[in-house]
Amino acid sequence: xxxxxxxxxxxxxxxxxxxxxxxxxxxxxxxxxxxxxxxxxxxxxxxxxxxxxxxxxxxxxxxxxxxxxxxxxxxxxxxxxxxxxxxxxxxxxxxxxxxxxxxxxxxxxxxxxxxxxxxxxxxxxxxxxxxxxxxxxxxxxxxxxxxxxxxxxxxxx
Numbered sequence: 820x821x822x823x824x825x826x827x828x829x830x831x832x833x834x835x836x837x838x839x840x841x842x843x844x845x846x847x848x849x850x851x852x853x854x855x856x857x858x859x860x861x862x863x864x865x866x867x868x869x870x871x872x873x874x875x876x877x878x879x880x881x882x883x884x885x886x887x888x889x890x891x892x893x894x895x896x897x898x899x900x901x902x903x904x905x906x907x908x909x910x911x912x913x914x915x916x917x918x919x920x921x922x923x924x925x926x927x928x929x930x931x932x933x934x935x936x937x938x939x940x941x942x943x944x945x946x947x948x949x950x951x952x953x954x955x956x957x958x959x960x961x962x963x964x965x966x967x968x969x970x971x972x973x974x975x976x
Contacts (some may be wrong), residue, residue: 824887831883857927865924872917875910879951880905896966897938904959911952918945 850866881902889895889903918941925941928934 824891828887831880835880859925865921868917868920871915875913878910879907903963904955908952908955911948915948
């Protein structure tokens with residue numbers, strides 16, 4: 820199992836690199852270009868929201884890394900795992916809320932370029948974390964039930 824979790828840990832680490840590159844190099848360029856064409860009262864809050872979404876995104880990656888570490892240590896069925904899944908759920912919801920707040924900028928850009936697909940892409944980006952939050956919530960409930968069953972079995976033996 821160590822080989823599989825090591826692979827997943829590397830994947831979790833690699834998922835953070837493009838977001839870091841986007842925060843360092845992509846968003847400043849987007850902000851500069853958008854500020855030339857659109858009102859700043861729409862551009863800067865949207866860019867700040869995108870930067871703000873990076874914080875809970877990295878919190879999700881950290882919690883996923885911790886969850887994989889729990890699996891390595893054979894303590895996957897513990898309250899620590901439940902707590903990690905709960906944090907993943909809340910962080911994924913906050914990422915979705917922050918990206919949803921930037922949808923007006925996507926609308927302005929899509930309207931100016933006559934590209935309705937861009938707004939659809941923005942909505943997919945904003946609502947994809949909701950799928951992760953629901954999945955984490957289901958896993959959290961299943962893990963709680965498994966822990967309860969395990970504790971009942973331990974008490975009867």
